[in-house]
Structure formats: C-alpha cells, structure tokens
Amino acid sequence: MDHPKLFPVLGVIGLSLFFAGCVNLGRVNDYAANAAGSIGQFEELGYSFNKACQEKCQMEQLEKQQLLTKGCDCQTEKEADSVTLVIYHALKGYFEGLTKLSGNELTNYQFNALTNGLTAGNFGLVNINQAQVNACTKVSNILTQAITNGYRRKKLTTYIGEANESVKILLDALKSNLVTNLTRRLETQRQRTQSYYFDLSKDKAISPYEKKKVIEEYNGLMAGIDVKKRQIAVFGKGIESIGAGHQELYDARSQLKTKEIKELLTRYGSEIQDTVDEFNKLKNEN
Numbered sequence: 001m002d003h004p005k006l007f008p009v010l011g012v013i014g015l016s017l018f019f020a021g022c023v024n025l026g027r028v029n030d031y032a033a034n035a036a037g038s039i040g041q042f043e044e045l046g047y048s049f050n051k052a053c054q055e056k057c058q059m060e061q062l063e064k065q066q067l068l069t070k071g072c073d074c075q076t077e078k079e080a081d082s083v084t085l086v087i088y089h090a091l092k093g094y095f096e097g098l099t100k101l102s103g104n105e106l107t108n109y110q111f112n113a114l115t116n117g118l119t120a121g122n123f124g125l126v127n128i129n130q131a132q133v134n135a136c137t138k139v140s141n142i143l144t145q146a147i148t149n150g151y152r153r154k155k156l157t158t159y160i161g162e163a164n165e166s167v168k169i170l171l172d173a174l175k176s177n178l179v180t181n182l183t184r185r186l187e188t189q190r191q192r193t194q195s196y197y198f199d200l201s202k203d204k205a206i207s208p209y210e211k212k213k214v215i216e217e218y219n220g221l222m223a224g225i226d227v228k229k230r231q232i233a234v235f236g237k238g239i240e241s242i243g244a245g246h247q248e249l250y251d252a253r254s255q256l257k258t259k260e261i262k263e264l265l266t267r268y269g270s271e272i273q274d275t276v277d278e279f280n281k282l283k284n285e286n
Contacts, residue, residue, distance in 0.1 A: 025102055027266055028156070031245050032098035034272040038238040039095060041279050042088045045178075045235065047228050049077035049084075049124060052185040059192050080126040084177045086118050087132070090139045091170050094163060095242075097143045101159055106151050125181040132173045135166035142166075157253040164250040171243045179236035183229055190225045193218070231282045238275035245272070 057072035100106040118136040120128050142163050151159060197218035201211055 025156075027269070028249065029099060029102040030266075031249070031269040031272070032095055032102055034269045034276070035242045035245065036092060036095040036099055038235075038242060038272050038276050039088065039092050039174075041235060041238070041276065042092075042174075042178075044279075044283065045228075045231060047182065047186070047232070049080040049126070049182065049185065050074050052182065052189065053077040055189055056185075056192070059189070059196060063196060076124040080123040080177070080181075083118060083123055083126060083128050084174070087136060087170050087174050087177070090136045091167070091174065093143050094139050094167060097146060098159065101146065101151055101156055104152060106146060125184065126177050128173075131169055135169040135173075138166045139163055139170065160246075160249050160253045164246060167246055168243060171239050171246075175236050175239045178232055179239075183232055186225055186229050186232070190222065193221050193225070197221075227282055231279060234275050234279045234282065238272055238279070241271040241275065245269070 053074035054072055057074070061067060097106060118128060118133045120130045120133050122128075142159065146155070146159055197214060200206070201214050201218070206214070
C-alpha cells in the first residue's frame with residue numbers, strides 16, 4: 001500500500017542531501033578559486049631570473065666603475081624564466097579549470113593550450129627533468145580533454161584523479177624554482193650590495209652629504225630586497241597549502257560531499273586566502 005505522507009518527507013530528505021552536496025561542491029569551488037588566485041600572484045612578484053641577472057650586471061658596473069659595451073648577457077636567465085612560465089601557465093590553467101568544473105561552467109572556459117612545451121635540461125639555476133616535462137604535458141592534455149569532451153560536475157573526480165600526481169610535481173617544481181633558486185639569487189645580491197655600499201660609505205673622499213645619500217640609497221635597496229624575499233616566501237607558503245589541499249581532494253575524491261572534506265577544504269581555502277592577503281600587504285611596502 002502506498003503511503004502518501006511519506007512522499008513529502010522523502011522529498012525534504014532528498015532536497016537536504018542535494019543542497020548539502022551543492023554546499024560541499026561549493027567548498028571545492030572556493031578552494032579552487034583561491035588556489036587559482038594565489039598561483040596568479042606569480043605575475044605580481046616583480047622579480048625574475050632575468051631581472052636578477054640585470055641587477056647583478058649593474059652592480060658589476062658600479063664596482064668596476066665602467067659601462068659594459070656589449071650589455072648584460074642574461075640569455076640563460078631568460079630561458080629559466082621561460083620554462084618557469086610554462087609550469088605556471090599549466091598550473092594556472094588547471095586550477096582555473098577546476099574552478100569552472102566545480103561550478104559547472106567548464107564549457108564556457110577559454111583555455112589557451114600551452115604553445116611552448118617544456119624541455120628537459122639545465123637553465124641556469126633551474127633544472128627541468130623528464131618527470132616535470134611529462135607532468136606539464138599531462139595537465140595540459142587533461143584540461144584540453146575536459147573542455148572538448150564537455151565535462152560536468154559528475155566528472156570532477158576523474159579530473160582530480162588523473163591530474164593529482166602531475167599537479168604535485170609541477171607545484172614542487174614551481175616552488176623549487178622560485179622559493180629556493182630565486183631566493184638564492186636575492187641573497188647573493190643582498191651580500192654584494194652590502195659589501196659595495198659599506199666600502200663606499202668608508203671612502204674618506206666623499207662629503208658628509210654624499211655619505212648621507214649613500215646610506216639612504218643603501219637602506220632603500222636593502223628594504224626592497226627584503227620585501228622581495230618575503231613575497232617569494234609567502235608565495236611558497238601558498239603553493240604548499242594548494243598542494244596539501246589538492247592531495248586531500250584526491251584522497252577523498254569519491255566522497256566529495258562528506259562533512260570532513262568540506263571542513264578540510266574550508267581550512268585550506270582559508271590558509272590560501274591568508275597568503276594572498278599577506279602577499280598583497282607586502283606589495284604596498286615595495
């Protein structure tokens with residue numbers, strides 16, 4: 001016998017489960033959007049291997065008190081920036097795609113497929129291995145396939161599952177290139193700047209007024225270097241939170257509607273947003 005009174009109750013339960021699912025997928029969307037925004041701050045760093053080379057070259061001219069007739073040779077550094085940019089674009093594309101997919105908007109996403117592939121080799125302080133090359137290619141292919149095949153939310157677990165290992169490799173590569181290698185260049189610059197200006201300040205031939213200007217210039221340069229180092233460090237913290245959050249997504253990809261993953265993604269989304277806010281504050285100090 002039918003029980004008409006049960007239908008409204010079942011309907012309420014069904015709607016409750018539906019909206020709970022939407023809320024949790026909303027947390028996936030929030031996490032992905034924060035991750036895409038955090039990675040996007042790569043373009044706001046205002047520092048690169050090429051710029052580090054140019055500044056080193058300028059300091060050498062000051063030390064030698066002569067101009068370079070052929071300019072600065074920074075070709076290797078430009079190549080290091082180029083390969084780092086490819087990694088960045090792959091990751092940015094992936095997390096923007098994840099944002100659209102979790103919001104059921106992927107078919108409207110215009111992804112510019114990577115025109116410059118990654119090549120294994122040494123580029124100054126940046127070393128690209130074959131695993132990173134393969135990871136970059138795979139992430140690009142996954143996103144291209146997701147768009148062309150009309151992925152919807154039901155394919156979210158596939159998207160995350162196929163990409164996780166490659167995303168992890170690329171996040172580690174981006175962090176290593178920037179946080180480790182670029183910070184090392186900044187530290188070398190700091191030491192060289194300090195040595196040059198200390199010697200200059202002890203020069204008895206300069207007047208008290210000139211010495212004052214030297215000190216002011218030195219303090220400004222050192223403050224700028226410090227802000228750059230802090231920005232890169234904060235960017236690295238963001239990458240760590242993004243990676244940890246994506247691993248949680250991967251581990252729970254078949255249970256994205258559970259309360260636990262909702263809480264985890266809320267925490268990682270908040271951590272990522274904190275690094276974005278901290279980075280923006282540092283921009284005002286630069």
